[in-house]
Amino acid sequence: MIRLSANLGFLWADRPLPDAIHAAKAAGFEAVECHWPYGEDAAAVARALRDTGLPMLGLNTAKGRPGEFGLSALPGRKSEARDAIEQAFDYGAAIGAGAVHVMAGVPGKAPGAMAIFHDNLIAACDLAARHAMTVLIEPLNARDVPGYLHVTVEAAAAIVRAVARPELKIMFDCYHQQIMGGDLLRRFEAHLGAIGHVQFASVPWRREPDEGEVAYDRLLPLLREAGWTGFFGAEYKPRGETDLGLGWIEDFRRR
Ligand SMILES: O=C(O)C(=O)[C@@H](O)CO
Numbered sequence: 012m013i014r015l016s017a018n019l020g021f022l023w024a025d026r027p028l029p030d031a032i033h034a035a036k037a038a039g040f041e042a043v044e045c046h047w048p049y050g051e052d053a054a055a056v057a058r059a060l061r062d063t064g065l066p067m068l069g070l071n072t073a074k075g076r077p078g079e080f081g082l083s084a085l086p087g088r089k090s091e092a093r094d095a096i097e098q099a100f101d102y103g104a105a106i107g108a109g110a111v112h113v114m115a116g117v118p119g120k121a122p123g124a125m126a127i128f129h130d131n132l133i134a135a136c137d138l139a140a141r142h143a144m145t146v147l148i149e150p151l152n153a154r155d156v157p158g159y160l161h162v163t164v165e166a167a168a169a170i171v172r173a174v175a176r177p178e179l180k181i182m183f184d185c186y187h188q189q190i191m192g193g194d195l196l197r198r199f200e201a202h203l204g205a206i207g208h209v210q211f212a213s214v215p216w217r218r219e220p221d222e223g224e225v226a227y228d229r230l231l232p233l234l235r236e237a238g239w240t241g242f243f244g245a246e247y248k249p250r251g252e253t254d255l256g257l258g259w260i261e262d263f264r265r266r
């Protein structure tokens with residue numbers, strides 16, 4: 012059985028987060044995840060999670076200034092990066108989230124960016140160990156986010172190996188990795204042990220998974236057969252009202 016998580020950064024994004032959590036429950040999702048919930052009252056979010064029984068899988072560290080996509084690999088921004096990491100763990104712990112996605116940012120060719128990211132990831136892993144949470148890093152495709160520190164699952168895996176902490180895992184977003192070379196099943200299998208979460212959306216439009224060049228109704232069962240036992244995060248930008256585009260769920264559940 013495919014277990015689905017609703018990414019509330021995109022789905023029902025026009026509603027306050029507690030309302031979006033209830034909408035996800037009503038639509039049949041079994042978990043939720045979010046992007047940047049910091050403007051929302053954590054107690055209200057925690058209450059909605061309790062009332063629905065849905066786990067909150069994760070949240071992102073702050074993006075920084077417009078266009079930055081994170082702070083943790085940027086030279087000269089250490090205190091902001093550490094504040095963002097602490098903010099994410101504080102908020103995540105308050106709502107019982109499972110993971111923090113530490114966003115690297117777009118250092119381009121800045122010297123030392125990888126070493127800076129490494130140090131910030133160690134700090135994040137220390138917090139994760141204290142809160143029994145996971146740290147995720149997510150390779151983002153180079154077309155949408157030019158200059159992002161790591162754009163392929165192979166590059167993210169090299170970072171995971173170098174940091175060598177059990178708290179650190181990869182967010183394998185099929186949308187980004189299809190754009191960065193495809194061959195999704197084989198690349199997923201090669202890195203399964205280092206993967207901490209999976210997301211999906213149509214390619215190239217990043218909309219509902221019932222369109223585009225990837226047959227997710229077949230791919231997700233194959234990822235499960237390959238050994239993935241976790242949730243699949245629906246992280247797409249709905250074509251219109253979120254509720255009107257959910258027909259794909261029934262088809263996927265039959266698989
Ligand atoms: O863009 C994605 O993909 C994400 O998962 C975001 O959380 C980070 O940009």
Ligand SMILES: [Mg+2]
Binds near residue numbers: 149184
């Ligand atoms: Mg993603």
